Amino acid sequence: MATPYAKLPAWADYGLIPLINLFVAFAVAGLVVLLVGESPVQAATLLIKGAFGSGAGIGYTLYYATSFIFTGLAVAVAFHCGLFNIGGEGQAYVGGLGVAIVCLSFDSVFPWWVNFPLAILGSAAIGAFWAMIPAILQAKRGSHIVITTIMFNFIAASLMVYLLVGPLKPMNSMAPQTRTFAQDAWLPKLDWLLEMFGATIRSTPLNLSFVLALVMAVVVWVLIWRTKLGYEIRTYGFSPKAAKYAGIGEARIIVITMMISGALAGMMALNPVMGDQHRLQLDFVTGAGFVGIAVALMGRSHPAGIVPAAILFGMLYQGGAEISFVMPNISRDMIVIIQGLVILFAGALEHMFRPSLQAALASLAPKSMGMNAAKREGA
Amino acid sequence: MAPAAIELKGINKSFGAVHANRDIHIEIPKGTIHGIIGENGAGKSTLMSILYGFYQADSGEIFVDSKKTEIKTPNDAIAAGIGMVHQHFMLVENFTVLENIILGAEGSQLLNAGIARARAELHRLEKDYGLEVDPDAVIEELAVGLQQRVEILKALYRGAEILILDEPTGVLTPAEADHLFRILRMLKDEGKTVVLITHKLREIMAVTDNVSVMRQGTIVATRKTAETTVEELAELMVGRRVLLHVEKGEPKPAEVKLSVKNLTVKDSRGVTMVSDVSFDVRAGEIVGIAGVAGNGQSELLETIAGIRKAISGSVLLDGRPIDVTGAADPGELRDRGLAHVPEDRHHVGLVLPFEENENAMLGYHDDAKFLNGPFLNIEAIRADAREKIQKYDIRPADCRLKTANFSGGNQQKIVLAREMEHDPGVLIVGQPTRGVDVGAIEFIHKQLIAMRDGGKAVLLVSVELDEIRSLSDRILVMFDGRVVGERGPDATEGELGLLMAGVEAREAAE
Numbered sequence: 001m002a003t004p005y006a007k008l009p010a011w012a013d014y015g016l017i018p019l020i021n022l023f024v025a026f027a028v029a030g031l032v033v034l035l036v037g038e039s040p041v042q043a044a045t046l047l048i049k050g051a052f053g054s055g056a057g058i059g060y061t062l063y064y065a066t067s068f069i070f071t072g073l074a075v076a077v078a079f080h081c082g083l084f085n086i087g088g089e090g091q092a093y094v095g096g097l098g099v100a101i102v103c104l105s106f107d108s109v110f111p112w113w114v115n116f117p118l119a120i121l122g123s124a125a126i127g128a129f130w131a132m133i134p135a136i137l138q139a140k141r142g143s144h145i146v147i148t149t150i151m152f153n154f155i156a157a158s159l160m161v162y163l164l165v166g167p168l169k170p171m172n173s174m175a176p177q178t179r180t181f182a183q184d185a186w187l188p189k190l191d192w193l194l195e196m197f198g199a200t201i202r203s204t205p206l207n208l209s210f211v212l213a214l215v216m217a218v219v220v221w222v223l224i225w226r227t228k229l230g231y232e233i234r235t236y237g238f239s240p241k242a243a244k245y246a247g248i249g250e251a252r253i254i255v256i257t258m259m260i261s262g263a264l265a266g267m268m269a270l271n272p273v274m275g276d277q278h279r280l281q282l283d284f285v286t287g288a289g290f291v292g293i294a295v296a297l298m299g300r301s302h303p304a305g306i307v308p309a310a311i312l313f314g315m316l317y318q319g320g321a322e323i324s325f326v327m328p329n330i331s332r333d334m335i336v337i338i339q340g341l342v343i344l345f346a347g348a349l350e351h352m353f354r355p356s357l358q359a360a361l362a363s364l365a366p367k368s369m370g371m372n373a374a375k376r377e378g379a
Numbered sequence: 380m381a382p383a384a385i386e387l388k389g390i391n392k393s394f395g396a397v398h399a400n401r402d403i404h405i406e407i408p409k410g411t412i413h414g415i416i417g418e419n420g421a422g423k424s425t426l427m428s429i430l431y432g433f434y435q436a437d438s439g440e441i442f443v444d445s446k447k448t449e450i451k452t453p454n455d456a457i458a459a460g461i462g463m464v465h466q467h468f469m470l471v472e473n474f475t476v477l478e479n480i481i482l483g484a485e486g487s488q489l490l491n492a493g494i495a496r497a498r499a500e501l502h503r504l505e506k507d508y509g510l511e512v513d514p515d516a517v518i519e520e521l522a523v524g525l526q527q528r529v530e531i532l533k534a535l536y537r538g539a540e541i542l543i544l545d546e547p548t549g550v551l552t553p554a555e556a557d558h559l560f561r562i563l564r565m566l567k568d569e570g571k572t573v574v575l576i577t578h579k580l581r582e583i584m585a586v587t588d589n590v591s592v593m594r595q596g597t598i599v600a601t602r603k604t605a606e607t608t609v610e611e612l613a614e615l616m617v618g619r620r621v622l623l624h625v626e627k628g629e630p631k632p633a634e635v636k637l638s639v640k641n642l643t644v645k646d647s648r649g650v651t652m653v654s655d656v657s658f659d660v661r662a663g664e665i666v667g668i669a670g671v672a673g674n675g676q677s678e679l680l681e682t683i684a685g686i687r688k689a690i691s692g693s694v695l696l697d698g699r700p701i702d703v704t705g706a707a708d709p710g711e712l713r714d715r716g717l718a719h720v721p722e723d724r725h726h727v728g729l730v731l732p733f734e735e736n737e738n739a740m741l742g743y744h745d746d747a748k749f750l751n752g753p754f755l756n757i758e759a760i761r762a763d764a765r766e767k768i769q770k771y772d773i774r775p776a777d778c779r780l781k782t783a784n785f786s787g788g789n790q791q792k793i794v795l796a797r798e799m800e801h802d803p804g805v806l807i808v809g810q811p812t813r814g815v816d817v818g819a820i821e822f823i824h825k826q827l828i829a830m831r832d833g834g835k836a837v838l839l840v841s842v843e844l845d846e847i848r849s850l851s852d853r854i855l856v857m858f859d860g861r862v863v864g865e866r867g868p869d870a871t872e873g874e875l876g877l878l879m880a881g882v883e884a885r886e887a888a889e
Contacts, residue, residue: 226754226757227753227754228754228755230755231737234730234733235733238730238731238732238733239731241723241726242726242727242730242741244709245709245719245721245727246710246742246744247710247712247713247745
C-alpha cells in the first residue's frame with residue numbers, strides 16, 4: 001500500500017522539517033527549564049551566547065562539532081548501506097589507540113605534519129578493524145549488526161581500561177593514561193582562524209582535525225554519490241535483492257562499508273587525543289559515538305546536513321556547559337535532557353509533522369508535489 | 380431495473396496533485412455482478428478503497444440500499460453490509476479456517492460460544508453457496524483457491540450483502556477461476572450483489588451483467604455486458620484501438636543457447652521448488668513456461684540467473700556451464716550475455732528510490748563506459764539513460780526523476796531497455812507485463828518478438844496464459860516444480876489449464 005501522502009519538495013524535506021523539529025524540541029525543553037524554576041528565555045540566551053558569543057565559545061563549539069562530524073559521517077555511511085552502526089563509540093575509542101601508538105612511537109622522530117597522516121592511518125585502521133568484526137559476523141553468520149556493534153562498545157571500553165591501567169601507563173604514574181606526547185605529535189590549533197574573524201581569545205581546543213572533518217565530509221559525499229562503490233552501497237542499502245540481482249556481493253559490500261564507517265569513527269579520536277589532550281585518557285570519547293547517530297539522523301545522512309547538525313550539537317554541548325555554570329538549578333543532566341529532546345524530535349519523531357506539512361503544502365502549491373501517489377494506488 | 384445496492388454520486392479523491400477519482404457516478408443494481416475494469420492506475424482500487432472505508436472521498440456521496448451512508452472505516456462498511464475479498468489475502472496463515480472467520484467478530488471475550496456459533500453458520504453458508512472448505516484446516520495448508528473461498532466466507536459471515544472482489548483470479552488456475560465464477564453466480568442467484576474489479580477482459584465477458592470502464596480516474600462508460608465486445612472494452616480502457624493479438628512470423632530456431640539439465644532447487648525451508656527440470660532454449664525462439672504462480676517457475680528463473688542456488692543439476696550457457704550449485708554470479712552471467720528481466724521489478728529489477736538513470740545501469744555498473752576509474756561518469760550515465768528513454772518511449776522523459784514516480788509500464792520499460800540494449804544472447808523474462816497497462820503490453824510484446832527475430836534465445840515465464848500462448852514458440856507447463864508437459868503454440872487453453880492444474884501428472888502417477 002502506497003503512502004497516501006505525496007512527496008515533499010526538497011527545500012521542505014531538508015530545510016523546513018528539521019527546523020520545525022528543532023523548534024519543537026526547544027519549546028519542550030523550555031517547558032522543562034520552566035518546571036525547574038528558571039527562565040527558558042534566559043536559558044536560551046545563555047545557550048546561544050555560550051556557544052557563539054565569544055571566540056572561546058565558538059572554539060569549543062567547533063571542537064565538539066569536529067568529533068560529531070566524524071561520528072555522524074560514520075553512522076551515515078553505514079545508513080546508506082542499510083546498516084545501523086551503533087558501535088561508533090567503541091570504534092572511536094579504539095581509534096584512540098591508533099593515534100596513541102603513532103604518537104608515542106614517533107613523537108620525537110617526525111615533525112607533526114608527518115605524524116598527522118600516520119595518526120590518521122592508525123586511527124582509521126584500528127577503527128575499521130573494530131567495525132570489521134561485527135560486519136563479518138553479520139555477513140557470514142547473520143548476527144545482527146546492531147547487537148554486535150553495541151557489544152563491541154563494551155569490549156572496546158574494557159580493552160582500553162586494561163591497556164590504560166596496564167601496558168600503556170607510564171611507570172610510577174597513578175593516572176590511567178599514557179604519557180603526554182612530545183610537541184611534535186600535537187596538532188596545530190586553529191586559534192588564528194578565529195582571530196581572523198576578529199575574535200580575541202584565550203586558547204581553545206579547536207585544532208586542525210576540524211579541517212580534516214570537513215575534508216572527510218566532502219570525501220564521503222564523493223564516495224556515496226560519485227563512485228561505483230557508493231552506488232553499490234546505496235543499491236544494497238535500498239534493496240539487498242536488487243543488489244544481488246546486480247551482481248553486488250553481499251558480504252563484500254557489508255564488510256567494506258562497515259570498515260569505512262569504522263575508519264571514520266576511529267578518526268574522531270584525532271580531535272581530542274592529538275588535538276587537545278595530547279595523551280590517551282580513559283573515556284575520551286564521552287558519548288560522541290552516540291551523538292553521531294543523532295547527527296546522522298538529523299542531517300538526513302547527507303554530509304551537507306551532517307556538518308550543520310554536528311555544529312548544533314556542538315553548540316548544545318558548549319552552551320549547555322555555560323547554562324549549568326550560570327544556572328545552578330540546571331545541572332549537566334538537564335543538558336542531557338535537552339539533547340535527548342532534540343534527538344527525539346529530530347530522529348525518532350522525524351515523521352510527526354510531515355503529514356500535516358504535506359497537506360498544507362498540497363493545498364498551497366499543488367504543482368510542487370510528487371505525481372506518483374495515485375499511480376501506485378491504482379489497481 | 381432492480382433498485383440500486385450501491386450508488387456513488389460525484390466521488391472525488393486526490394492524493395496531492397493526483398486526481399485519482401474524478402466525479403465518479405455509478406449505480407450498481409441489486410442482485411447483479413458488476414465488473415469494474417481499467418488499466419493499472421485508472422483508479423479502480425482507490426474507488427473500492429473509498430467504498431470499503433480505507434480512504435475517505437474528498438467529496439461525493441455513497442448510498443447503500445438507497446440510504447446515504449457514511450463509510451469512514453472498514454467497520455462502517457461491514458455494518459452497511461459490504462464485504463471485500465482482497466487481492467492479497469488478509470488471513471492469518473497459521474490459524475484454522477474457523478479461527479480466521481471469527482477473527483474480529485468473536486462475539487465475546489471467551490471464544491467457545493463464538494466458535495460454536497461460527498461453525499453452525501459456516502455449515503449453512505457452505506450448503507447455500509457450495510463454498511465447501513474444512514473449518515478445521517490450517518490456512519497455510521490450503522490451496523490458494525480455497526484460501527480465497529475462506530475470504531469470501533469471512534465476508535458472508537459478517538453479513539455481507541455486497542461483495543467486492545479485487546483482482547480475484549490473479550492467483551488461480553483457469554479451473555479454479557471457473558469455480559469461483561460459479562460461486563459468484565450462485566451468490567447472485569441468492570440476491571447478493573457482486574462487484575468484480577479486474578483488468579482481464581475475458582473475465583468480464585464471462586461472468587458480469589454490467590461493466591464500468593475506468594480510465595484516468597473517471598468512469599468513461601458503463602455497458603451491459605451482453606451488448607459489448609472485448610474490442611470495445613479494450614478501446615475504452617486505453618482510449619485507442621489496441622492490437623490484442625501479437626503479430627509474429629515463423630520461428631527460425633538455430634543452435635542451443637541455454638540448456639537446463641536435471642535442475643533441482645530447494646527453498647530456504649528445504650522444500651523442493653524445482654524438481655529435475657530439463658529443457659533447451661535455442662537461438663531465435665521463445666520458450667514459454669506456463670503455470671500457476673508458486674509452482675517453481677520463479678525459482679527456476681532465479682536459479683538460471685545466478686540469484687538462487689541449485690541443489691543439483693546443471694545449466695549450460697552457450698555450451699559452457701553456469702555454476703548454479705555454487706558461486707554463480709549474476710554480474711559474470713551478464714558479461715557472458717545472459718540478460719534477466721526479473722519477475723519482481725519493484726524489489727529486484729529496480730531500486731525505486733533511485734533516479735531513473737541510476738537504474739538504467741543497474742547490474743551493468745561495472746561497464747567501463749559508465750566509469751572513470753573508481754568514479755561514476757555521471758555525464759555518460761545520463762546520456763545513456765536519455766538514449767534509452769527515447770528509444771523505448773519511456774515517459775516522462777526525465778532521467779533524473781525518481782524511479783518510483785514512473786508508472787508500472789514505464790518502470791518495466793526501464794528494465795527492458797537496460798537488459799535488451801546490451802545485446803544479450805539469451806534473455807530470460809519473468810512476468811514481463813504484470814501490472815503493466817495495455818498500451819505498454821503491446822510494446823513489450825513487440826520488443827520480445829523482435830528479440831526472437833533477431834536470433835536471440837528468449838525464456839519467458841508468465842502466469843498470464845494468454846501471454847504465454849501468443850508469444851511462445853514452445854510452451855512448457857510447470858506444476859509442483861516439474862515440467863509436466865510441452866505443447867506447441869496452438870495448444871488450447873483447456874489443454875494447458877489441465878496441465879497447470881496437475882491433472883495429467885496426477886493421472887500418470889496413479
